[in-house]
């Protein structure tokens with residue numbers, strides 16, 4: 627079973643072309659369910675290793691170039707993924723599934739994207755931010771005065787003065803499973819303002835259950851909350867990620883359009899063998 631490995635600022639994904647349903651046949655023939663398949667493929671050391679897995683499928687509406695199924699590395703399905711979108715768009719562009727302007731179907735709605743620099747950069751029009759509200763939590767003896775916002779998936783965002791020494795995993799896990807966000811939980815983002823229209827972000831990701839090197843919808847959530855709070859002046863906001871890459875968030879003043887832009891790397895192509903699943 628052919629697969630490709632791509633990463634967007636260190637948020638890494640296994641991408642498979644399932645337009646002919648071959649992945650489902652492969653999984654069924656091995657008497658697996660998709661969750662088992664995803665967990666085994668995304669496992670570091672024993673599998674390929676990735677934060678998530680993306681199936682590229684034929685679109686329901688022929689006006690769109692493709693549909694995707696997005697899975698976190700724990701096998702859970704997420705409505706959207708900003709960095710995963712950038713990888714999926716690069717994959718579709720290079721495989722001739724789409725041209726420079728791309729439209730694809732996700733559980734969060736139709737996502738439009740633009741291929742830049744022959745796919746080495748991708749700019750994605752995300753879903754309109756929604757459900758914005760302030761949220762104060764007491765976790766592990768710490769009061770977190772933050773905000774909640776949905777930028778395709780749910781995000782809790784809190785500003786801190788010093789981000790590098792923060793125990794993101796411990797605090798992140800406590801917030802991710804906090805009753806305030808039941809039943810589906812939330813991604814957890816910490817941001818530090820590091821310049822005019824520049825922020826640094828670290829993210830504990832739902833479904834990866836750990837800190838990732840970048841989170842596209844998380845970076846966007848932090849940029850939008852920073853704008854709404856007046857911590858930055860406006861678009862574009864540069865987001866420095868844990869992995870060191872810079873993501874650029876563009877948006878209209880009324881937030882009717884929000885774009886995530888950044889680099890994409892196509893790492894390698896490979897072949898999944900059945901023995902991985904025995």
Ligand SMILES: N[C@H](CCC[C@H](N)C(=O)O)C(=O)O
Nearest residue numbers: 704707708709779841842843
């Ligand atoms: N783990 C997220 C989905 C992926 C989000 C992140 N990788 C991004 O780039 O937006 C969730 O379950 O909400």
